[in-house]
Amino acid sequence: MTGRRPIRSTLPGGLRGRSRATRTGVLSAGALVACASLAVGCGVVPGAAGGSGDDDPITVMTWAPQDTGATNKPGMPALAQAYARWVNSQGGLGGRKLNVLTCNDHNDSVAAAKCARRAVKENAVAVVGSYSQYADSFFPVLEGARIPYIGGYGLTNTEFTSPLSYPVNGGQPALLAGLGSALADSCGPVTLVRPDTIAGDQLPVLLDSGLSSGGHERAHDQRAAEDATSYDDQSGRALAREGTGQGEEPGCVVPVLGDRTGTFMDSFRRASEDHPDVRTATVLGSVDQTTINASGGASGPYEGAYVTGWYPSVGDPAWDGLKKLIKEQAFGNNDVDAADAGVQTTWIAYTVLKEVVESLGDGEVSADTVRRALDGGLEVGTGGLTPDLRWTFADKLASVGFPRLVNADVTLQVVREGRLVSARQGAVDTTRTLQNADVA
Secondary structure, eight states: OOTTSOOOSSOOSSOOOBOOOOOOOOOOOOOOOOOEEOGGGOEEOSSOSOOOSSSSOEEEEEEEOOSOSSOOOTHHHHHHHHHHHHHHHTTOBTTBOEEEEEEEOTTOHHHHHHHHHHHHHTTOSEEESOOOSOHHHHHHHHHHHTOOEESOOOOSGGGGTOTTEEOSSOHHHHHHHHHHHHHTTTOSSEEEEEESSTTGGGHHHHHHHHHHHTTOOOOEEEEEOTTOSOOHHHHHHHHHHHTTOOSSSOOEEEEOOGGGHHHHHHHHHHHGGGOTTOEEEEEBTTBOHHHHHHTTGGGSTTTTOEEEESSOOTTSGGGHHHHHHHHHHSTTOTTOOTTOHHHHHHHHHHHHHHHHHHHTTTSOOSHHHHHHHHHTTOOBOOTTSSSOBOOOSSSTTGGGTOTTOOOOEEEEEEEETTEEEESSSSBEEOHHHHHTOOOO
């Protein structure tokens, strides 16, 4: 949508919501602990490595790309360090000090593998709340050392197939399937503008699964460089397809370019002046409130756009615990934003880690015991931010190649008067849509 088009009073078809109860988490302040730099872009909240003995500190790692020309997620490692400061001020996890290693994967396969090797070298019991599109580089390293990967961002199919992966959301599969379902009844031709990368190659079939579930034709797949500084050509080509004015509904352009989505929308705003009816939609992670503000708010190109996310909107009371932690432990760090999907995912991933460690009582905390607890049927509550999480290899989506995808919920949000707000109450389960996806 453009800023000139009025917002519809009705929601797009294809999604049927269900409500989810929420509970408020309570956090308290802790002492600041400095972060020391380590090799290959890593840092650590100081303390002894490891976590095998009853009283040994527990070491984990959180990685994400930073300072790159493409997507960056500095808030994820920053939130992990803030969490360590808080939990250590409260006596640690199960009485053990928590050490958080951080690593910059640089959006690079070699660096991602180095981060994984660092986790092995430092005897990390888990990699928690991390972001990397290079699963083929880091998963073999983690699997060789049997280190669990808890709460990855959900960028790659491997995160939903590896026996060492414990995702807390439905990743790109759920977001794209849910968005396709939402757009099926309200869009003419749909164009997906996505990165020309291995991870990007997985997106079209997922969006198409949602569109097809609503009887819509497949989206036009338009590739784009993930680190471009301008998308004038891509915007023009998308509009040439979508802005013909034919049919009952205008076309929809769906940019899913991570941090570069804002760059695309700058180009799209200029190119769409003669195509006022073409609408936009995207997924959380490619747009957030900061992006919307920077693009002009209510007068910008996102106004009226639908956005699928994994969790309740940031105004939901279930996020009060995260907000309190940020205020008390990450005050002044602009990288740590409660509305950022990466920060939210990291918070939930550390919530899982906390429950796992507490379930072990006074026993050993190691990669093996953490993995066995997760594989042994432990059900983890997240205060209403997700359904209760439990990982098996016999879940509903195992038959379509996603055996570890245990939370297929998505939320539908809309940009209204320049603010990203809930478009309907509760979450929608995309399991059935994904079951019909052609992901082979």
